[in-house]
Amino acid sequence: MTHLEVDGVTKVFGDPEKDGVVAVNDLSIDVPDGDFLVLLGPSGCGKTTTLRMIGGLEDPTEGEIRFDGTVVNDIKARNRDVAMVFQDFALYPHMTVRENLGFGLRREDNDMTDEEIDQRVTEVAEMLEIEELLNNKPAQLSGGQQQRVALGRAIIREPRLFLFDEPLANLDAQLRKTMRTEIDELQSQVGITSAYVTHNQEEAMTIADTIAILNDGKLQQLGTPDQVFNEPANLFVAQFVGSPDMNLYSGRVTDSGDDYTIETEDATFEIPKALVESEIDTSDVLVGFRPQDLYQRAARLTEGPDVDAEVRVVEPVGTEAIVHAETESGDITAKIGGFHDLAAGDSLTFTIAPEHVYLFDAETEELIKGRLMSERAEDAPTNGVEV
Amino acid sequence: MATDTQDPNQEFRKNPSWLYDTQSGTYVRKSLIGLLTLVVFTYVLFPLYWMVVTAFKTTAEIQQIPPTVFPEDPSLQGFRMVVMSSLQTSGYDAFFEQSFGWEISSAIDIDILTLIVNSLKVTVGAGLIALVLGTGAAYVLSQREFRGKNAIMSLLLASLMFPGTAIMVPEWELISTLGLFNTHLALILIYGAMTSPFVVWLMKGFFDDFPDSIVEASRIDQCTPFETFWYVLVPMARNSLIASFIFAFLLAWNELVFALTLLDNSKFTVPPGLLTFVQGFNTQWNVVAAASIIISLPVLAGLAYIQQYFVQGLTGGAVKG
Numbered sequence: 001m002t003h004l005e006v007d008g009v010t011k012v013f014g015d016p017e018k019d020g021v022v023a024v025n026d027l028s029i030d031v032p033d034g035d036f037l038v039l040l041g042p043s044g045c046g047k048t049t050t051l052r053m054i055g056g057l058e059d060p061t062e063g064e065i066r067f068d069g070t071v072v073n074d075i076k077a078r079n080r081d082v083a084m085v086f087q088d089f090a091l092y093p094h095m096t097v098r099e100n101l102g103f104g105l106r107r108e109d110n111d112m113t114d115e116e117i118d119q120r121v122t123e124v125a126e127m128l129e130i131e132e133l134l135n136n137k138p139a140q141l142s143g144g145q146q147q148r149v150a151l152g153r154a155i156i157r158e159p160r161l162f163l164f165d166e167p168l169a170n171l172d173a174q175l176r177k178t179m180r181t182e183i184d185e186l187q188s189q190v191g192i193t194s195a196y197v198t199h200n201q202e203e204a205m206t207i208a209d210t211i212a213i214l215n216d217g218k219l220q221q222l223g224t225p226d227q228v229f230n231e232p233a234n235l236f237v238a239q240f241v242g243s244p245d246m247n248l249y250s251g252r253v254t255d256s257g258d259d260y261t262i263e264t265e266d267a268t269f270e271i272p273k274a275l276v277e278s279e280i281d282t283s284d285v286l287v288g289f290r291p292q293d294l295y296q297r298a299a300r301l302t303e304g305p306d307v308d309a310e311v312r313v314v315e316p317v318g319t320e321a322i323v324h325a326e327t328e329s330g331d332i333t334a335k336i337g338g339f340h341d342l343a344a345g346d347s348l349t350f351t352i353a354p355e356h357v358y359l360f361d362a363e364t365e366e367l368i369k370g371r372l373m374s375e376r377a378e379d380a381p382t383n384g385v386e387v
Numbered sequence: 388m389a390t391d392t393q394d395p396n397q398e399f400r401k402n403p404s405w406l407y408d409t410q411s412g413t414y415v416r417k418s419l420i421g422l423l424t425l426v427v428f429t430y431v432l433f434p435l436y437w438m439v440v441t442a443f444k445t446t447a448e449i450q451q452i453p454p455t456v457f458p459e460d461p462s463l464q465g466f467r468m469v470v471m472s473s474l475q476t477s478g479y480d481a482f483f484e485q486s487f488g489w490e491i492s493s494a495i496d497i498d499i500l501t502l503i504v505n506s507l508k509v510t511v512g513a514g515l516i517a518l519v520l521g522t523g524a525a526y527v528l529s530q531r532e533f534r535g536k537n538a539i540m541s542l543l544l545a546s547l548m549f550p551g552t553a554i555m556v557p558e559w560e561l562i563s564t565l566g567l568f569n570t571h572l573a574l575i576l577i578y579g580a581m582t583s584p585f586v587v588w589l590m591k592g593f594f595d596d597f598p599d600s601i602v603e604a605s606r607i608d609q610c611t612p613f614e615t616f617w618y619v620l621v622p623m624a625r626n627s628l629i630a631s632f633i634f635a636f637l638l639a640w641n642e643l644v645f646a647l648t649l650l651d652n653s654k655f656t657v658p659p660g661l662l663t664f665v666q667g668f669n670t671q672w673n674v675v676a677a678a679s680i681i682i683s684l685p686v687l688a689g690l691a692y693i694q695q696y697f698v699q700g701l702t703g704g705a706v707k708g
Contacts, residue, residue, distance in 0.1 A: 055607060056606075057603050057606065057607075076606075077603075077606040077607055078606050078607070078608075078609040078610060078611065079609075081609075082607060083607060084603070084604070084607045086600040086603070086604060087600070088598065088600055090598065090600035090601045090603065090604040091601075091604075092601065092604075092605075092619055092623075093623060094622040094623050094625075095622075103605075103608055103618075104607075104608035104609060107608055107609045107610050107614060107618075108609050109609075153604075153608070
């Protein structure tokens with residue numbers, strides 16, 4: 001049970017005066033007790049370095065890391081009472097599963113007898129459903145089983161913090177999904193504050209209470225999964241979160257009374273001022289459409305823009321399809337239902353509700369208008385055409 | 388389109404090669420490989436074969452010209468001489484004479500059992516020194532960054548290239564200053580120092596390939612650096628450690644020059660001990676060969692048992708486990 005604070009932490013590899021590489025730059029994150037923090041970002045963004053600094057495997061160049069208000073910068077990894085799950089599991093190959101699980105407890109300065117440790121190992125093994133593997137060596141286990149042992153080794157000690165360093169990256173897609181749910185459940189069960197590193201935005205969205213998005217060692221946004229999806233702080237976050245990627249077009253804004261008029265190469269449309277929180281004081285903007293927010297004009301009516309496009313590829317994913325199409329000014333990707341009649345070369349018109357349009361300042365790339373939460377099926381009037 | 392009657396090999400035969408795709412080519416290929424194998428085999432094993440057959444020949448047959456490839460009159464004379472010499476030197480001759488009425492007299496006064504015991508003392512001691520020093524040094528050289536690290540590694544490599552005899556005189560000075568002349572400890576120290584650099588290189592290869600995350604996992608599991616070393620690294624390094632030990636052992640077992648110059652007859656190890664069987668024109672080669680065989684047997688047996696680890700250890704660093 002720990003309140004974790006990362007306060008103004010900077011990590012420079014090499015000589016800071018000369019050609020040092022800044023891996024983490026003035027990062028501040030506050031993780032309340034019992035929270036599940038996910039550090040998300042592309043490779044080399046400093047997320048793993050941050051995790052390793054929390055665990056005590058790296059020393060911050062500047063700044064403080066605090067557990068429950070106590071600065072732990074100078075406390076060694078083995079004294080911090082944190083548990084870590086590594087990407088390659090890092091099980092001790094010469095020990096059986098039982099020995100792997102019990103190893104941390106035996107090294108710990110506690111009064112547990114051999115029987116108590118054995119008892120605890122059995123409990124954890126039952127919890128993770130690996131009790132019949134206890135006498136096997138790690139090499140005899142499948143990837144998913146090794147992952148469970150690694151998890152068990154972390155939870156057995158009931159540490160102050162769980163640290164996960166891309167724990168699912170080495171598993172296959174199916175297993176990744178089930179293990180993701182299990183980690184989430186396990187963490188809620190034991191209620192231990194956790195930090196989790198991943199580059200997979202889908203994983204981050206599903207598992208996190210709070211997501212910290214990093215790029216180039218800098219914190220881009222700290223927020224709930226909903227916040228980073230609907231109100232991305234800037235263009236980077238908007239592009240990194242969500243799949244398929246957001247469609248982006250440059251456009252111009254003009255003030256026309258109750259509305260802002262947005263002009264892109266493909267369409268001109270109005271956004272009611274009521275939907276925009278603050279005054280727009282720039283004329284050059286980037287307009288973003290989430291592929292999930294686009295509809296075929298034939299299927300529903302919105303107040304938003306019409307975009308004419310020619311279908312290039314249709315990628316069915318079950319009940320919906322990802323449609324890649326070409327507009328006059330470039331490409332557009334949409335995730336739509338009712339795709340069965342579509343074929344490459346067809347013309348169609350996409351539309352989007354003004355609530356769902358993202359606007360970014362073209363210069364600073366900061367968010368002007370996010371996606372307003374509204375149900376996709378009920379909010380807009382249909383024009384009577386069946387999907 | 389191919390019809391059913393056509394030979395599929397005909398249809399798919401692209402880029403035919405006489406050597407690999409024809410019957411006669413295959414014969415030529417296999418005979419060449421067989422011949423080459425035979426030559427290499429003979430080259431490597433003939434000296435051993437010659438030792439064995441010599442041991443079973445009589446002195447007269449050994450001196451025969453042309454020599455016989457196989458003993459015409461197999462005899463255990465050589466072995467008997469070795470055993471008698473050993474019994475006499477170790478003082479059991481009187482016992483055998485009284486008990487069995489065997490008269491034992493030998494011109495040679497060498498006890499091969501003492502030789503083996505002396506050698507084992509020296510080799511095991513040297514092996515342990517090399518292992519402890521070499522592994523510790525290798526761990527630090529692999530895991531830590533510090534100034535002069537490359538210089539140390541180069542120096543260690545360079546020391547392997549020096550012939551031992553080049554430093555004979557200073558070693559001799561050193562040993563007599565330390566008052567260790569004619570002691571087995573002198574040899575243990577010298578052999579340990581001679582083999583440590585190799586152990587450093589071998590073990591450094593192992594530690595370099597060692598996954599960092601396992602060391603980090605042990606740190607997170609609350610291990611002190613020593614506990615990490617002892618509970619995690621050493622057990623995982625077992626095969627490499629055994630390989631290192633065998634290497635140090637073999638070098639010490641076979642070393643002649645230092646043992647010959649630093650020890651007296653009474654303390655001889657195997658190599659100088661065998662040399663004393665060679666006595667100028669009077670050398671009884673069957674005795675030398677028999678002694679060599681007897682002395683090789685325990686070592687061969689030990690190595691045969693342990694060699695599975697040796698191979699694993701040498702390749703352990705190269706192939707990802």
